[in-house]
Amino acid sequence: MNAMTRMLLERLGGLLLTLFLASIVIYSAVLLTGDPIAALAGGAKPTPELIDQIRLEYHLDDPVWARYWDWLTSAFQGDFGRSFVYKTDVMTLVAPRFVITLQLVMVTVLLILVFGVGSGVVAAMRGGAVDRTVGVLTSLGMALPTFVVAILLIWIFAKTLGWFPVYGEGDAGWDRLWHLVLPAVSLAVLFVAYISRVTRGSLVAQLQSEHVDTARVRGIPRSRIFGVHVFRNASPQILAITGTTIAGLFAASAIAEVAFGLGGIGSLLVQAAARADLPVVQIVSLLLVTIFVVLNAAADLWSALIDPTSVGGRSAA
Amino acid sequence: MKRTGIAVGAVACATMLALCGCTPRGGADPDGDTAEITLVDVLPAATQPVDDVTWAIVEGEPATLNPAASANLIVPNLCDNLLSLQPDFSIAPGIAESAEFVDPVTFVITLRDDVAFWDGSPVTAEDVAWSLQQNLNPASQWFGAFALVVPDAAAGIVATGPNEVTVHFVAPDSTFRDAIAGQGGAVMQKAFGEAAGQALGTPEAGLMCTGPYELAPGAWTPGGDIVTTANEQYWNGAPLVKTLTYTFVSDSSTLATALTQGEIDGAINVSPGARAVLEGDGAGTLTVGHSTASYSFGPASATGAGANPKIREALSLAIDRDQYLETVANGLGTVQKTIVPEFSFQAMTEAPIYQAGYDALAEPKVDLDAAKALVEESGEDTSVPLVVAVPAGAKEFAQTATIMQSAAKQIGLDLEIDEMQAADFGALFYDPTKREGIDFVATQGYLETPGVLGYPSLFMLPADQGGVFNWSGYDNPEVTQHLQAARNAVDEKTAADEFVAAQEIFAQDYLQVTLAGTYQLTYLNDDLTGVTTSVAAYSSPWALHLGGE
Numbered sequence: 001m002n003a004m005t006r007m008l009l010e011r012l013g014g015l016l017l018t019l020f021l022a023s024i025v026i027y028s029a030v031l032l033t034g035d036p037i038a039a040l041a042g043g044a045k046p047t048p049e050l051i052d053q054i055r056l057e058y059h060l061d062d063p064v065w066a067r068y069w070d071w072l073t074s075a076f077q078g079d080f081g082r083s084f085v086y087k088t089d090v091m092t093l094v095a096p097r098f099v100i101t102l103q104l105v106m107v108t109v110l111l112i113l114v115f116g117v118g119s120g121v122v123a124a125m126r127g128g129a130v131d132r133t134v135g136v137l138t139s140l141g142m143a144l145p146t147f148v149v150a151i152l153l154i155w156i157f158a159k160t161l162g163w164f165p166v167y168g169e170g171d172a173g174w175d176r177l178w179h180l181v182l183p184a185v186s187l188a189v190l191f192v193a194y195i196s197r198v199t200r201g202s203l204v205a206q207l208q209s210e211h212v213d214t215a216r217v218r219g220i221p222r223s224r225i226f227g228v229h230v231f232r233n234a235s236p237q238i239l240a241i242t243g244t245t246i247a248g249l250f251a252a253s254a255i256a257e258v259a260f261g262l263g264g265i266g267s268l269l270v271q272a273a274a275r276a277d278l279p280v281v282q283i284v285s286l287l288l289v290t291i292f293v294v295l296n297a298a299a300d301l302w303s304a305l306i307d308p309t310s311v312g313g314r315s316a317a
Numbered sequence: 318m319k320r321t322g323i324a325v326g327a328v329a330c331a332t333m334l335a336l337c338g339c340t341p342r343g344g345a346d347p348d349g350d351t352a353e354i355t356l357v358d359v360l361p362a363a364t365q366p367v368d369d370v371t372w373a374i375v376e377g378e379p380a381t382l383n384p385a386a387s388a389n390l391i392v393p394n395l396c397d398n399l400l401s402l403q404p405d406f407s408i409a410p411g412i413a414e415s416a417e418f419v420d421p422v423t424f425v426i427t428l429r430d431d432v433a434f435w436d437g438s439p440v441t442a443e444d445v446a447w448s449l450q451q452n453l454n455p456a457s458q459w460f461g462a463f464a465l466v467v468p469d470a471a472a473g474i475v476a477t478g479p480n481e482v483t484v485h486f487v488a489p490d491s492t493f494r495d496a497i498a499g500q501g502g503a504v505m506q507k508a509f510g511e512a513a514g515q516a517l518g519t520p521e522a523g524l525m526c527t528g529p530y531e532l533a534p535g536a537w538t539p540g541g542d543i544v545t546t547a548n549e550q551y552w553n554g555a556p557l558v559k560t561l562t563y564t565f566v567s568d569s570s571t572l573a574t575a576l577t578q579g580e581i582d583g584a585i586n587v588s589p590g591a592r593a594v595l596e597g598d599g600a601g602t603l604t605v606g607h608s609t610a611s612y613s614f615g616p617a618s619a620t621g622a623g624a625n626p627k628i629r630e631a632l633s634l635a636i637d638r639d640q641y642l643e644t645v646a647n648g649l650g651t652v653q654k655t656i657v658p659e660f661s662f663q664a665m666t667e668a669p670i671y672q673a674g675y676d677a678l679a680e681p682k683v684d685l686d687a688a689k690a691l692v693e694e695s696g697e698d699t700s701v702p703l704v705v706a707v708p709a710g711a712k713e714f715a716q717t718a719t720i721m722q723s724a725a726k727q728i729g730l731d732l733e734i735d736e737m738q739a740a741d742f743g744a745l746f747y748d749p750t751k752r753e754g755i756d757f758v759a760t761q762g763y764l765e766t767p768g769v770l771g772y773p774s775l776f777m778l779p780a781d782q783g784g785v786f787n788w789s790g791y792d793n794p795e796v797t798q799h800l801q802a803a804r805n806a807v808d809e810k811t812a813a814d815e816f817v818a819a820q821e822i823f824a825q826d827y828l829q830v831t832l833a834g835t836y837q838l839t840y841l842n843d844d845l846t847g848v849t850t851s852v853a854a855y856s857s858p859w860a861l862h863l864g865g866e
Contacts, residue, residue: 050456051747085380086539087519093540154574167575168564261564261571263541271377271540271567274710276740 007304011297022289027068030281058084071282081279085272090283094265098287100169101264103176104256105249107184108191112245116192117238120199124207125226134196141193146252150186150259157182167261183256191245198241202234209233236303243299247292354649356836358606358851359404363864366557370845370863371564373572373584378540378565382532383518384503385451388458388765390585391543391563392500394858396526399426399445399502400494402857404849406607406767407664408498412440412527412552416494421807422486424493430480432552434506435531442476447507449474449484449497459501461774461783465490465804489805491812492768499766499856529556529861557847557864569712576601576840583841585854589647590712601842606850607660608837610763611653612645612717614705615776615829616756617745619790622703623756627695628730629827634688635724638681638833645716646835653834654678655824656772660852661764667813671769674817678824681831688728702731705757706745709736717759717832752788761835765855769816773800776828777819789828796823 123134158166170179254266272280379389401411450470452463467473477483509525516522520537530545543563566572569588575581577599595603616623662671707714718734725732778784799819806812839850847862
């Protein structure tokens with residue numbers, strides 16, 4: 001078995017184990033937090049009879065492990081439960097909203113890659129005044145929480161200039177993209193600053209390393225040094241952090257979604273939590289964990305492909 | 318019915334609290350004189366057709382649109398009630414041409430013969446009887462209004478003719494007619510309802526009603542929006558708006574921006590905190606209308622200092638109502654003397670009697686010395702802190718609790734604030750174990766139909782006689798007797814006299830300390846007109862006359 005296959009299998013095993021453990025933790029934690037009766041009664045005045053009926057119908061008095069087992073076996077059959085509040089299948093609730101969050105994250109990632117990695121590269125290559133300017137801007141960016149940026153953007157671009165809409169996700173297509181611009185920018189600012197600094201830091205470290213000095217002494221052209229030696233060596237670190245960042249975006253998007261009235265999974269989670277809609281909270285939480293774990297694994301794998309030595313010395317075995 | 322301030326749409330998130338905090342507020346009214354506000358209960362009917370209107374529902378997405386299970390601002394445009402509630406809270410004929418007691422315990426409803434459901438089938442007496450029978454189930458929101466109907470559905474509510482339904486009572490009920498002008502009198506199709514079963518009103522099953530807007534199958538995207546279309550065959554004239562879409566925005570700052578930018582056309586119950594933004598330059602105008610809504614707090618248990626009327630009176634004497642109004646309602650409200658608001662009886666036949674009874678009550682005033690004396694007199698141990706529960710994430714309630722806390726401090730009481738998640742706060746209202754360790758619960762409520770007995774029945778009657786929120790175990794035989802006599806009265810004057818007699822007594826026992834009455838706040842795009850802007854919107858098709866100016 002070569003190192004790559006072995007790493008893949010290890011990763012896959014770890015991933016499944018993580019998801020399994022996460023599902024147990026999420027399921028039991030969510031169950032222990034709220035009393036779902038009010039949500040289940042659907043706004044009706046819960047009488048003792050109705051409460052008893054609900055407890056029976058939703059097996060609320062069964063032990064947690066029995067309910068978890070029911071939930072898990074149903075999940076394997078594609079039934080993830082029904083929303084306590086809307087009484088509909090949770091997947092019909094989550095799927096369309098996931099698309100919106102995915103689109104928001106994709107626009108945000110584009111911004112992060114272009115402006116974050118871009119500014120980091122420029123700062124590392126040019127140095128001097130450019131580097132210092134980028135440094136000041138990224139410090140500022142990292143100090144601005146998403147909701148503050150959201151308020152600023154709404155005030156400047158929506159209220160004062162009237163360029164962008166402030167509310168909702170619009171219709172699919174260009175209208176959607178237009179609606180996603182401000183939320184994506186508000187979400188991206190912090191991460192652009194962060195990725196820019198990481199990129200710059202990794203590149204500068206490589207630029208100052210011995211093998212780059214050696215390459216320079218040997219007269220290898222600057223562009224080639226940068227492409228082959230500096231960027232390739234720095235990229236695993238940049239990628240790993242970018243991967244984690246993207247994974248985190250799915251959760252962080254809640255703030256932008258709420259501020260701009262986007263119907264994504266983040267705002268769904270916030271809503272569902274407030275109304276004790278436990279099946280929805282469980283699924284969305286599990287979805288977020290899955291995305292996080294999968295994206296992290298993907299980032300690792302990608303680094304391994306770029307730089308097989310990062311898989312480690314165990315390949316000799 | 319008391320609608321408690323379970324802030325269903327309120328979302329607990331520190332970030333969003335911060336967002337709310339950023340909405341400019343206060344200072345919009347330069348001299349702070351609330352008397353200048355002109356109250357408007359309905360905007361002129363529209364004359365121009367409009368294709369699409371987007372409406373924001375600030376309370377968040379409902380769990381169901383079943384009129385028996387849910388009170389929200391969407392149902393009234395979908396399902397007609399038997400009688401038609403007018404913006405001034407008077408009652409006019411609706412689907413029922415007439416609905417009257419023919420003897421003290423027999424109520425006869427005569428239906429119009431030209432009303433059809435959305436699918437074109439005519440409304441029959443069977444449909445109406447079935448719809449009313451839904452409220453004989455204790456799970457119904459309107460169960461209390463049907464408490465005196467003969468409980469066996471088949472004997473109590475009977476179709477007695479092609480266009481006639483008869484309701485039999487175990488005792489006379491002076492409140493029933495008012496109740497069927499609300500959703501207790503909502504008319505649904507029997508066949509559709511029976512086929513849908515428990516799922517009636519959910520996104521999957523939908524509804525079959527007669528209202529001016531139709532809910533087509535699949536028109537409700539759960540977690541998204543609800544798209545309704547004009548009922549072209551509506552018996553009272555088709556609406557001018559072709560498509561009315563409801564969207565759900567519970568963040569008041571996001572909503573204020575979307576409204577003033579014209580991205581959302583209108584909303585009812587916008588936050589008074591956003592007054593300055595909504596009254597400033599924007600796509601629409603803020604209309605202030607009459608309401609029955611009020612903020613209050615009351616005791617949560619039969620033990621502890623909160624259960625002592627003297628402590629409650631002392632707190633009442635320590636809270637400056639004008640300051641409360643300015644802070645919590647941004648000046649958009651009125652000082653209210655007692656739990657039953659004036660607008661609830663304004664259009665009733667015996668309004669002068671009710672008004673005289675209200676006017677005779679003492680005006681709330683600040684008197685710290687008297688308050689301190691009451692605390693002393695009460696004999697309660699003031700070293701034990703009192704606890705007030707409020708829903709978390711709702712600014713108005715956070716302010717209410719803070720005002721209560723500082724008032725308590727001034728009279729030597731120690732008050733702690735317990736901010737509870739919406740679901741936990743909701744549980745307080747039916748689960749006594751959740752109320753342990755809590756002395757007061759602060760709520761906001763409104764009455765969706767005319768009548769004065771709703772609140773007193775819930776808060777002042779003994780628990781076994783309907784006082785489900787009577788948590789302090791208040792039991793005054795005189796009050797109970799007057800309230801029962803008012804409900805069982807066969808003429809309106811007796812009902813009014815009995816109520817006033819009960820109010821004279823219970824008002825002094827501060828079972829709910831009323832903090833302020835608030836106005837109904839409606840924001841509407843300037844291109845549109847025709848909506849009901851009073852609290853009657855909760856029980857009438859407020860968008861029937863909506864359209865272009």
